[in-house]
Amino acid sequence: MHGFTQLKAGPVTAGRTLTVVAALRAWLSAGLAAAASGISRAAINRRVVRQLSAMSDRELRDIGLSRQDVLDAGILLVEGDASDFLVDRRDERRASRSVPRGGWPPRRH
Structure with missing residues (x-):
């Protein structure tokens, strides 16, 4: 072991190692x-x-959808x-059916 020096892990190195391990654990979890979740x-x-x-077309219409939407x-x-x-x-369907404010009943000109 000539030319090599052994370094002891001091409190700074140990603290940094724990921080890196904690960050890695958090990233992994x-x-x-x-x-x-995906x-x-x-x-x-x-x-x-x-x-x-499995719903009928009528049931789908009741909730505002069509068969094509499900497909x-x-x-x-x-x-x-x-x-x-x-x-x-x-x-989108609900918005297209809504009547603008003051638009009902229709006015005759």
């Missing part, structure tokens, strides 16, 4: 939580689309969030 979110989306697919959401299961898509579709 956050990554695992995100992965688990998997459970995908499962929820599949269940929602499956339940909506489109089924395609999104691979690449996006189907429930957000369905809520946006419903809100």
